[in-house]
Amino acid sequence: MVIVEEIIEGSEDVLKTVEELKKDGNQHFGEGDWSGAAEKYEEALRLCPEEASTQKSLLLSNLAAAFIKQEEWQKAAENASRAIELGVPNEKALERRAFAYSNLSEKYESSIEDYEQILTLYPNRTYIRQKIDNVRKKIDQRNEELKTDVLQKLKGLGDFCLKPFGLSTDSFELKPNSEGGYSIQMRDRPNTQEENQSSA
Template identity: 40%
Template sequence: MESEDAIPPEKLVEDLKLSEEQSYSLQSECDNVHTPRIGEGDSPSADLEAREDDDLFHDCNDSFESKVTGENHNCEVDSSENQTELDEKYLLELQKDMSEEEKQKRRDESTKLKEEGNEQFKRREYEEAEDSYSKALEVCPACCSTDRSVLYSNRAAARMKQDKKEVAIGDCSKALELNPDYIKALLRRAELYEKTEKLDEALEDYKNVLEKDPSVHQAREACLRLPRQIEERNEKLKKEMLGKLKDLGNFVLRPFGLSTDNFQVKQDSSTGSYSINFVQNNNR
């Protein structure tokens, strides 16, 4: 039997309805507060430092824990990773008729949860911080894109500390979808890409950072270092591929008493084309 105090779904939907003009006004208000992008006349480095309490960032050497504690870390996935979060555009459409009062109430609650997460992060309670940021995202109005971008980036930092690289990359990408000029999210994702051996993607993000703020030392250093690492990786992959092809060729030729050593590949220096010559092996 249903409770007499139960609220029918229709009532819940009706409580969310208001005009689109009111939704737009809060959108403007949200996006003009704490925007983590570089303003005209502002020092880029000073802007990054000024937002430290609100938006966490850590250098490459300190972003990951040296050891992941807990025997069951690799076996048990945190529940927040399993949650299916709605697409931002879809969420915005769902909340377009939400009252201004409700939006402000949710935004205040989200800010409080974010501050709790920041304090937990400072105490190295990274799992608890991740949970606080996730809860903040659940209540933060979709129209407050700047706030949500910071929350995604902060949750990525908490997940980085727990060595949850892939989901942290996803959070950084969501933060950048909401704010493409978000330097800290770009740096986080570049660092994560590098940690997961996605060197080409990391270099692209570091270059993007330098375009937005040439003073970021971490990005400058990475742009000098990564091209050489990418070249070395490609050479290694090339050798591995040629080795596998040679093994395959020997397997095919063995029944005929031949091997890849019986075939000599030469490159024409003038045309760049290759020729293959058969070499008789007289050793028995």
């Protein structure tokens, strides 16, 4: 019995220390010291017992918030995900991950999934719809930039292949066809002054 009581008391002392570190982190956060807040949350997480899942989830979510303030989007998303994976209801962690994803171009679609999950749980949060619209605009912009980049690379490759023949991609043009697609045709070459004189 004595050993059991000592273990319980020890766990309580650890949790008390964890809570104090969390409060210190919150104070740093409130003062705008995001880095200091993150350090306190991380220290608390190192001490927090595995079975204290609710406390760990809150700490991880707070850590994600501190990284968001520092615009460290990947770290924010990772810690928010860890909070969610604990299985403890934590809507803030989900929203923070969605926001972090909305700043990572390769994660835009995941951001929308998270925001839509929040809307399913809380349909009255209309501001989430605006966030979804903003991410969709980012997706459109990203895809347009990718398309432009791919076309530029293809143009460079085409110019390289056509150069031995004295041609370039500018020598050709796309023209709509009757089937709703496009066909590639060589541009009409304007007559040079020398050609005009020889034909006169």
